[in-house]
Amino acid sequence: MLEIQDLSVKYDTIRVIHGVSMNIKKGELVSLIGANGAGKSTILKAISGLIKAETGSICFLGKEITKLPSHGIVSGGIVQVPEGRQIFTRMTIEENLKLGAYLQRNKKVIAQNFERAITLFPILKERLRQLAGTLSGGEQQMLAIGRALLSNPKLLLLDEPSMGLSPLMTQQVFDTLKILKQEGITMLLVEQNAYDALEISDRTYILETGSIVMEGKSSDLIEDANVKRAYLGGD
Ligand code: ATP
Numbered sequence: 379m380l381e382i383q384d385l386s387v388k389y390d391t392i393r394v395i396h397g398v399s400m401n402i403k404k405g406e407l408v409s410l411i412g413a414n415g416a417g418k419s420t421i422l423k424a425i426s427g428l429i430k431a432e433t434g435s436i437c438f439l440g441k442e443i444t445k446l447p448s449h450g451i452v453s454g455g456i457v458q459v460p461e462g463r464q465i466f467t468r469m470t471i472e473e474n475l476k477l478g479a480y481l482q483r484n485k486k487v488i489a490q491n492f493e494r495a496i497t498l499f500p501i502l503k504e505r506l507r508q509l510a511g512t513l514s515g516g517e518q519q520m521l522a523i524g525r526a527l528l529s530n531p532k533l534l535l536l537d538e539p540s541m542g543l544s545p546l547m548t549q550q551v552f553d554t555l556k557i558l559k560q561e562g563i564t565m566l567l568v569e570q571n572a573y574d575a576l577e578i579s580d581r582t583y584i585l586e587t588g589s590i591v592m593e594g595k596s597s598d599l600i601e602d603a604n605v606k607r608a609y610l611g612g613d
């Protein structure tokens with residue numbers, strides 16, 4: 379579904395992504411893990427068209443999207459749930475959700491997706507008219523994911539959904555991702571929380587200072603001695 383080949387990205391003169399290749403197949407949940415500053419968010423930005431690739435290509439559903447503007451990429455079905463959630467705290471939960479449907483003209487599809495989002499997140503359903511700023515961090519993350527669902531994604535990009543959340547809230551958010559996966563949504567999950575990301579995903583790429591240093595089935599990597607030592611706090 380998504381094929382990234384030999385991607386390099388730089389900010390001004392400093393190259394931060396060095397020849398990264400990755401792929402995601404339909405229905406897969408793939409995680410991208412790595413330390414602070416490794417370049418995970420930069421890869422997501424390149425996929426979403428928020429930053430331009432220096433070299434390399436990104437193809438989605440067989441079509442090259444490397445040079446498309448970000449609105450063209452979103453309307454093609456790649457939707458990002460941004461780091462830090464970026465919900466509108468002074469708008470209601472319902473208004474925030476409906477903002478996700480801004481590219482959708484078909485009212486029936488909007489209604490279906492709205493229903494799906496609030497069924498998935500009952501906490502939002504109970505509080506549709508409440509201001510989004512009154513939600514807890516975990517609930518705001520759920521709202522951000524719900525809003526992304528309103529735009530009918532074919533591929534959902536999640537940037538550190540566990541950031542700033544308690545272990546319990548993190549668990550709830552990850553349980554939601556499992557349900558989305560069962561529903562057939564393809565996802566790329568960027569996480570610093572390596573253990574949870576490996577547990578939930580089918581395959582994982584490990585990024586170090588802008589290069590992929592390991593990749594494989596998550597169930598294999600979670601047992602790997604080097605991965606345990608470097609990312610899982612093991613010995
Ligand atoms: P984090 O988990 O902290 O978000 P990350 O793995 O997502 O880290 P990036 O945010 O992609 O990493 O950053 C990769 C590198 O690029 C870092 O060295 C960072 O300082 C640098 N960088 C990020 N954004 C910019 C920018 N707008 N201008 C210059 N350098 C940047």
